[in-house]
Amino acid sequence: MLVLPVLTYDPLDPATVNNPYPALAALREQAPVSWHDGMSSWLVTRYADCTAVLRDHTVFARDRRRTVATVPAASLSVQSLDPPDQADVRSLFMNALRAQNLPGLEARARTRAAGLLHAAAEQPSFDVMTGLAAPLSLSVVCDLLGVDEPPLAEFAAASDAIMRSMDGGLDPALVEPGRRAREELTALVDSWFADTGRPSGLLAHVRTRIPAGAGEVEELFIRNTARVMFQGGYSTMTAALGNALHTLTRHPDVQYRLRSEPRVVPGAAEELVRFDGPVQGTSRTATRATTIAGIPIPAGDAVVLLFAAANRDPARFPAPDQLLLERRDNRHLGYGWGSHSCIGTRAAQACLRAALDALRTHPTPLRPAGTARRQPSATMRTFAVLPATLHP
Numbered sequence: 542m543l544v545l546p547v548l549t550y551d552p553l554d555p556a557t558v559n560n561p562y563p564a565l566a567a568l569r570e571q572a573p574v575s576w577h578d579g580m581s582s583w584l585v586t587r588y589a590d591c592t593a594v595l596r597d598h599t600v601f602a603r604d605r606r607r608t609v610a611t612v613p614a615a616s617l618s619v620q621s622l623d624p625p626d627q628a629d630v631r632s633l634f635m636n637a638l639r640a641q642n643l644p645g646l647e648a649r650a651r652t653r654a655a656g657l658l659h660a661a662a663e664q665p666s667f668d669v670m671t672g673l674a675a676p677l678s679l680s681v682v683c684d685l686l687g688v689d690e691p692p693l694a695e696f697a698a699a700s701d702a703i704m705r706s707m708d709g710g711l712d713p714a715l716v717e718p719g720r721r722a723r724e725e726l727t728a729l730v731d732s733w734f735a736d737t738g739r740p741s742g743l744l745a746h747v748r749t750r751i752p753a754g755a756g757e758v759e760e761l762f763i764r765n766t767a768r769v770m771f772q773g774g775y776s777t778m779t780a781a782l783g784n785a786l787h788t789l790t791r792h793p794d795v796q797y798r799l800r801s802e803p804r805v806v807p808g809a810a811e812e813l814v815r816f817d818g819p820v821q822g823t824s825r826t827a828t829r830a831t832t833i834a835g836i837p838i839p840a841g842d843a844v845v846l847l848f849a850a851a852n853r854d855p856a857r858f859p860a861p862d863q864l865l866l867e868r869r870d871n872r873h874l875g876y877g878w879g880s881h882s883c884i885g886t887r888a889a890q891a892c893l894r895a896a897l898d899a900l901r902t903h904p905t906p907l908r909p910a911g912t913a914r915r916q917p918s919a920t921m922r923t924f925a926v927l928p929a930t931l932h933p
């Protein structure tokens with residue numbers, strides 16, 4: 542009989558929330574495919590195994606309805622479908638993104654980031670999350686979609702409830718607030734779809750290209766996907782900016798290099814997402830009995846692919862724990878892989894470059910200014926508070 546090593550891995554343990562990489566490395570080395578009781582899932586940590594699972598959507602389903610689970614109507618979107626059913630809605634949004642002027646978006650984001658840094662520099666210290674990451678992300682996502690910015694504080698509270706509900710498997714009390722917040726944002730997104738006066742932006746593009754014969758279900762998928770782009774795009778972007786800026790405050794030599802060599806900005810935007818990205822992983826369900834790296838996986842079992850572990854796999858990335866701005870062949874899993882990879886990747890990369898550019902050209906570097914606190918979350922790696930200063 543196959544005896545699997547038992548390792549204790551608690552993603553919500555405060556030390557792991559603070560720095561998950563030692564625990565993930567131990568899993569990857571000692572039990573690369575292992576059952577986790579608390580998460581009722583198999584955890585997969587090696588890069589090659591994660592990409593093999595993500596490639597095989599016939600066996601590993603994202604659509605939980607393929608394994609007899611029901612999915613609430615509010616959660617049906619591009620994220621919950623598998624190919625070939627997913628193809629129409631995914632290409633509708635991918636084409637809409639391609640039609641946007643991303644260099645223009647990046648230039649506006651750079652101006653907005655520079656303004657936020659300028660305002661922050663007038664205070665002795667500031668919170669990077671509320672002073673830069675959240676307002677910049679909201680303005681970039683709304684600019685991309687072509688909608689007016691909702692009030693940040695209210696929207697951030699709803700977005701936070703949705704983000705935290707992703708850990709509902711570990712803490713069921715998070716599910717109901719997430720459902721209510723999803724309803725609120727659905728109403729906002731529906732009002733944008735009803736407003737036919739908006740001439741430009743991604744949503745206007747999508748709205749005018751909904752196929753004539755689309756029924757109620759297809760329209761629901763489309764509106765829910767717009768909500769995912771809006772809320773998921775905002776929360777992931779905010780988390781990514783916070784993580785990237787935190788990393789730079791902890792690596793002053795790298796920040797110095799960035800400030801003196803503009804050409805490294807695009808590579809830095811990629812490497813910062815590999816090094817400490819926001820999305821910790823994703824899940825699939827086995828539609829039939831199978832194996833991953835020789836470990837038997839029964840039909841119906843859930844599988845969690847830990848991007849954060851795969852992105853530091855030494856078999857794929859030489860010196861994985863080092864931040865290397867000129868890392869070659871940096872195809873990390875920070876934006877996912879395959880049929881569910883991030884639709885907003887190019888917009889997110891533009892926003893990260895804009896923030897790094899604004900920071901690079903700001904007269905003073907960004908330095909830590911107190912104790913940072915992570916949000917206790919197994920799914921999204923982000924900060925609750927990230928104090929910093931731009932004072933000389």
Ligand code: HEM
Nearest residue numbers: 619620774777778781820823875876877881883884885889
């Ligand atoms: C640096 C910022 C971002 C990162 C690191 C990121 C990361 C990811 C990852 C890892 C996935 C795949 C999740 C999975 O396989 O379950 C994903 C999916 C997605 N992302 Fe992003 N994202 C970012 C920003 C954005 C933005 C700005 C938008 C939209 C404006 C966006 C829209 C989406 C959508 C719609 C999906 C679902 C795609 C599908 O399931 O087919 N993301 N993102």
